[in-house]
Amino acid sequence: TPIHSVDLGEAEAFFHQHAAENMSAPDAEERFSQALVEFGQRGIFTHTTEELEFGARLAWRNANRCIGRLYWRSLVVRDRRHVTRADDVAAECVDHLHAATNDGRIRPVITVFAPDRPGRQAPRLRNDQLIRYAGYQGSDSVVGDPAQAEFTRWVESLGWAGKGTDFDVLPLVVETPEEGVTLAEVPADAVLEVELTHPELPWFADLELKWHAVPAISSMPLRIGGVTYPTAPFNGWYLGSEIGSRNLVDPDRYAMLPEVGRRLGLDVDDDRSLWKDRALVEINRAVLHSFDRAGVKVADHHNESRMFMAFVDKEERAGRVAHAxxxxxxxxxxxxxxxxYHHYYDESVQLPGFLPAGDWSP
Amino acid sequence: TPIHSVDLGEAEAFFHQHAAENMSAPDAEERFSQALVEFGQRGIFTHTTEELEFGARLAWRNANRCIGRLYWRSLVVRDRRHVTRADDVAAECVDHLHAATNDGRIRPVITVFAPDRPGRQAPRLRNDQLIRYAGYQGSDSVVGDPAQAEFTRWVESLGWAGKGTDFDVLPLVVETPEEGVTLAEVPADAVLEVELTHPELPWFADLELKWHAVPAISSMPLRIGGVTYPTAPFNGWYLGSEIGSRNLVDPDRYAMLPEVGRRLGLDVDDDRSLWKDRALVEINRAVLHSFDRAGVKVADHHNESRMFMAFVDKEERAGRVAHAxxxxxxxxxxxxxxxxYHHYYDESVQLPGFLPAGDWSP
Ligand code: HEM
Ligand code: HEM
Known part of the structure; x- marks a missing residue:
């Protein structure tokens, strides 16, 4: 299915949904006729800023993998479809981070750049998140984030050189038809980070772990009403367990379980002692404790699960079904x-929505 | 789809699978012709004991929800298709428990009773597991297992009276066309139980928790080669976390988290302290420790996950795909x-297999 090309059936359906859910929206069929005229002339049509806002919020509401959707109406939408130069794209991403970070009171934000139009490819971001730590592949181990080793090698081949620590923020990589691939550093003041300490275990600080405050996915095209916006980075705040049970723990990420298990004095040779489960809890406690202490918004999985169930209820009361x-x-x-956990969900995909990251790779 | 009636296409496919995977199996088409003749005469056909064994093992191999499938070839199959009287069915279930329990060295066992045939309904077991603890609904709480409250009320209406403790083993309920619904106690010596203590926390014993050694599902019809065996209780050994994270913990089961959290001295009013996660680990440690100490086989989720991945690999090496x-x-x-966790599975259903428990209810 040509999901990246303009689809007029989807366009019409979206105008109807917009009209149905918004008192102030124009008549759907009139709006659709107008779009058809523009499409006939230019091979694309233009969403109003209000349509873009509503569409981006719906894309969040329809994000089947996202537990944080109760807040979908609060998404801040930055309409940056007019931005075309690579350095301006990078600067807008940095502004996005400032707006999102908000001194720790994280705000959900999306920045939408232009769609492709006939004869003109719009800018692309090649990062999978706006903030990612480099991974340096050594002969038998990786410094930094192993998930970024391939990307890091690629930006190194483009001339980037990191400091070689475990937490070097990778540059933004913007590609435009005129300029090709360009790199831009993310300035340090746009990257709020939290150093990890534990509420009871002083040695935890000695691990010198930290994580960034804002998870901002930048690899998923946004599909609204038959139009694909290939570059539309968005962020929420972190769910603590993403950091404490995945990023710092997965064997192919920072893989900290054995070290933490040993420091806890556990028998890390006996899985049946549940040392992994115990170490996992302590790492997650450290994440929540440290973010709280630093005044940086982070969700815990217990509360966020409840909020998600509230979202499911709220959708039902609105006559809809929350897919997930x-x-x-x-x-x-x-x-x-x-x-x-104790709930069945309809897993089918709805649009508007975020599309899987393309098969582009460095 | 009439999944409970005889299906000759499925029959043929099964004879072919039997022949393909077993040197000593008869020629599939000859065997199928023979079955057709019998079917023409009686409206059903009869699996050989060897076919029944192979089919039951395949049903386990195909159990998409089961993490324990590496051991599928070791299933002990008790062919009890000739048993028709209710008291004999109950006695065979008790024998099943003895064979399975094996003084703690749990063996995977299945006992297969007769299929229905035209004009004659075979015996049915109305228990969902051979061993279940009664749940007594009080005015605002339940003594015992709340999941069994409805079933308990039903057997009470049939004349059963439990002692009223948290761990009263429910009677077997067998239904035959001649005898209707009949009850039979499970003798205490057929129910090995493990009292729960903790490797480090002496107060854990004061909770007076225990669990039975053998999980034996008795509500799922077994479907082999186009024939449904409605009564075919089977068991493996426990995965510790079934007891420690579900049966003793789910809010609609024994709901022990708050009590354990309080005894651990945790702040049970603050979910963000991860007290639930910590209490969960300690309950699971108690389960594994207690079963080990009692010499009763139980799996831990770390090792059993690895065994499952070994199963996935082994299936691949055999030219098959492990669905899950x-x-x-x-x-x-x-x-x-x-x-x-870090793996995608084909979720489609294969036969032979265990069918979802029917919509029968007390
Ligand atoms: C406000 C706080 C938010 C929280 C706590 C949250 C939480 C999560 C979590 C835990 C995941 C799973 C991530 C993983 O396992 O890799 C996720 C996925 C996702 N979220 Fe959210 N989210 C938030 C905001 C947002 C926003 C603002 C959007 C879009 C506007 C969004 C869209 C998505 C999408 C599309 C995915 C799937 C990502 C993928 O397929 O890799 N979320 N979210
Ligand atoms: C040998 C040790 C075994 C282990 C450790 C094991 C483990 C498990 C676990 C943890 C579940 C999920 C239960 C739940 O969440 O409610 C499960 C489900 C299942 N297992 Fe196994 N199992 C074993 C043996 C067997 C045997 C012998 C059979 C059949 C011959 C079998 C067939 C199934 C089936 C059909 C289900 C799905 C039950 C349902 O839908 O409710 N398992 N198993």
Whole structure:
């Protein structure tokens, strides 16, 4: 299916949904006729800023893998469809981070850049998130984030050189038809980070772990009403367990479990002692504690699960059904202790929505 | 689809699978012709004991929700298709428990009773597991297992009276066309139980928790080669987290988290302290420790996940694909710390297999 090309059936359906959910929206069929005229002339049509806002919020509401959707109406939408130069795209991404970070009181934000139009490819961001730590592949181990080793090698081949620490923020990589691939550093003041300490274990600080405050996915095209916006980075705040049970823990990420298990004095050679489960809890406690202490908004999986169930209820009261992918909305630890676990979801995909990251790779 | 009636296409396919995987199996088409003759005469056909064994093992191999399938070849199959009287059915279930329990060295066993045939309904077991603890609904709480409250009320209406403790084993309920519904106690010596203590926390014993050694599902019809065996109780050994993260913990089961959290001295009013996650780990440690100490076989989720991945590999080496339901094979705690989590599975259903428990209810 040509999901990246303009689809007029989708366009019409979206104008109807816009009209149905918004008193102030124009008549759907009139709006659609207007779009048809523009499409006939230019091979594309232009969403109003209000349509773009509503569409981006719906895309969040329809994000089947996202547990944070109760807040979908609060999404701040930055309409940057007029921005075309690579350095301006990068600067807008940095502004996005400032707006989102908000001194720790994280705001959900999306910045929408132009769609492709006939004969003209719009700018592309090649990062999968706006903030990612480099991974440097050594002969038998990786410094930094192993998930970024391939990308890091690629930006190095383009001339970037990192400091070689475990937490070097990768540059933004913007590609435009005129300028090709260009790099731009993310300035340090746009990257709020939290150093990890534990509420009771002083040695935890010695691990010198930290994580950034804002998770901003930049690889997923946004599809609204038959038009694809290939570059539309968005962020929420973190769910603590994304950091404490995945990023710092997965064997192919920072893989901190054995070190933490040993420092806890556990028998890390005996899985049946549940040392991994115990270390996992302490890392997650450290994440929540440290973010709280630093005044940086972060969700815990218990509360966020409840908020998600409130979203499911609220959708039902609005006469809709909240679709979801169970394996994604159930957090990566203590699954069955959370209300999201004990529920079946319709997993089918709805639009507007975020599309899977393309098969582009460095 | 009339899944409970005889299906000759399925029959033929099964004879072919039997022949393909077993040197000593008869020629599939000859065997099928023979079955057709019998079917023409009696409206059903009869699997040989060897076919029944192979079919039951395949049903386990095809159980998409089961993490324990590496051992599928070891299933002990008890062919009890000739048993028709209710008291004999109950006695065979008790024998099943003895064979399975094996003084703690649990063996996977299935006992297959007769299929229905035209004009004659075979015996039915109305229990969902051979061993279940009664649940007594009080005015605002339940003594015992709340999941069994409805069933308990039903057997009470049939004349059963339990002692009223938290762990009264429910009677077997067998239904035959001649005798109607009949009850039979499970003798105490057929129910091995493990009292729960904790490796480090002496007060854990004061909770007076215990659990039975053998999980034996008795509500799922077995479908082999186009024939449904409505009564075919089977058991494996427990995965510790079924007891420690679900049966003793789910809010609609024994709901022990708050009590354990309080005894651990945790702040049970602040979910963000991850007290639930910590209490969960300690209950699971108690389960594994207690079963080990009692010499009763139990799996832990770390090792069983690895065994499941070995099963997936082994199936691949045999030229097959292990299908699975992700949300069931991923254990209910510490999901992402387990290899099963990081894998996609084909979720489609294969036969032979166990069918969902019918819509029968008391
Ligand atoms: C406000 C706080 C938010 C929280 C706590 C939250 C939480 C999460 C979590 C835990 C995941 C799973 C991530 C993973 O396992 O890799 C996720 C996925 C996702 N979220 Fe959210 N989210 C938030 C905001 C947003 C916003 C603002 C959007 C879009 C406007 C969004 C769209 C998505 C999408 C599209 C995915 C799937 C990503 C993928 O397929 O890789 N979320 N979210
Ligand atoms: C040998 C040790 C075994 C282990 C450790 C094991 C483990 C498990 C676990 C943890 C579940 C999920 C249960 C739940 O969440 O409610 C499960 C489900 C299942 N297992 Fe196994 N199992 C074993 C043996 C067997 C055997 C012998 C059979 C059949 C011959 C079997 C067939 C199934 C089926 C059909 C289900 C799905 C039950 C349902 O839909 O409610 N398992 N198993």
């Amino acid at each position: 992918e169970w394996s994604w909305v159930v957090p990566p630890m203590s699954g069955a202790s959370l209300p999201v | 339901e992700w949300s069931w094979v991923v254990p209910p705690m510490s999901g992402a710390s387990l290899p099963v």
